[in-house]
Amino acid sequence: MPQQAQAQLTSAIYIHIPFCNSICPYCAFYKLPWSRENEVQFLDAILKELDFYKTTHPNIQVTSLFIGGGTPSALSVDILDPLLNALHTTFDFPSGIEKTCEMNPESIKDENLEILKKHGINRISMGVQSFNQTELTYLGRTHSIQTVFDAVEKIKHHQFKNWNLDLIFSTAPSTVESLTATLKTAIALNPPHISAYSLSIESGTAFEKRNIPWPEDDPDKAQYDHLIQTMTDAGYHQYEVSNFAKPGYECTHNLTYWTLDNYIGIGPSAVSYYNGYHYQNPRDLAQYINSPEPSMPAEPESTLSQLNDALTSILRLREGMDINRFNARFNIDFTKERASELSAMRNNQLIEQTPTHIKTTLKGQLVLDSILERLIY
Ligand code: SF4
Incomplete structure (x- = not known):
């Protein structure tokens, strides 16, 4: 870090x-x-x-x-x-x-x-x-x-x-x-x-x-x-x-x-995501007491992994994905790269898509894991 x-x-x-x-x-x-x-x-x-x-x-x-x-x-x-x-x-x-x-x-x-x-x-x-x-x-x-x-x-x-x-x-x-x-x-x-x-x-x-x-x-x-x-x-x-x-x-x-902004987790088992670095404290009190300073990964999390984390989190939100913001953050064209999957989901009333946002419908929320399986990279 x-x-x-x-x-x-x-x-x-x-x-x-x-x-x-x-x-x-x-x-x-x-x-x-x-x-x-x-x-x-x-x-x-x-x-x-x-x-x-x-x-x-x-x-x-x-x-x-x-x-x-x-x-x-x-x-x-x-x-x-x-x-x-x-x-x-x-x-x-x-x-x-x-x-x-x-x-x-x-x-x-x-x-x-x-x-x-x-x-x-x-x-x-x-x-x-x-x-x-x-x-x-x-x-x-x-x-x-x-x-x-x-x-x-x-x-x-x-x-x-x-x-x-x-x-x-x-x-x-x-x-x-x-x-x-x-x-x-x-x-x-x-x-x-x-x-x-x-x-x-x-x-x-x-x-x-x-x-x-x-x-x-x-x-x-x-x-x-x-x-x-x-x-x-x-x-x-x-x-x-x-x-x-x-x-x-x-x-x-x-x-x-x-929305995958920075967070620092303190205490046993706590997870941190800071400046692209993702790490977790030991999930064991004795180990944490022996060594409470966090152990940082040598490298930041890969962009692909950050992208999939962000996708998983954002689609839980009712307001859904701000398409332009997501594309700019990961340098992709999401709606183009996932066009056929998104079209099938729209036809099945699992998502609503506007020029600016994609969000799950109530029906889609009940099968969110299946939606994500098809959309992650
Ligand atoms: S064991 Fe019960 S009280 Fe303790 S964290 Fe879990 S749910 Fe909460």
Whole structure:
């Protein structure tokens, strides 16, 4: 990676907190059960990684911050506070940028909300998953529905105006009726943003080992159609396959990933994409603690690989691809080079194409992987 001593470059920052109070059987993120010993060693390592960036990348201006995991709210406040202090002395954070912290309902407390507020965190993303107790039990979630209501009260009491609820649908017990009830309760709480993902059985998870069956449709089309209709009727704009926002509340951090702008990932398993260099920290806490400085690849990622990453991300966005911008970035003529594939997709109502943009239709979103298979280089 080149040193950036002169020009000021921009980047989003992601911090991965790998601890959870309990482990959910469907989860494929890098995480482990919280322990005091581990969080103390983790803080020490992350301070070293931040020192590395302070020395080697002194001029980065942050465009957004996302503290994710794992469960960041599982951290003790005497770890969270110095971590956020160090972060803010390492990078330049312009005022007013989006700063998100993921939290679980059962670990949202006045104490951690106060620390977040003190450091200017202005967005909370809460893992709720469902307002149906049978579905919560199936997903191995330990919080109750009342805990979510109490957590929302706390978020509002501490005057976080921007917050998100994460939901999961298309699980074995979920139906259009149970999704209707979950969405009705979620919308009544009036969050500015809702993410709703269909359950996928990921490799290496407890669900995969238990041979948990897939729902009959993948994802359940009736539930997905219902989700989009309900969210649209309630005034939320679908700006990505799984993400819905009230006007002005789209998550700018996630848009960084989807449009392949720079991002730096800090902590075990975190991925970075910076100035064309793509690298990942070890997906193992002990290894990360032993060697917290990122190991950079010798060469930037190939243009072909960057092109395919960009294509995969951009077609997830509801606004789709800006054809001229994409062509200019990769020095190609996309609509000419993929003319026959695009024509077949238009005829099958999988995409909409205008002179300036290509975007997937609702029908196309359900078969996005097949669309990408035909379009990648
Ligand atoms: S889903 Fe969230 S709370 Fe559950 S194990 Fe994964 S990171 Fe932890």
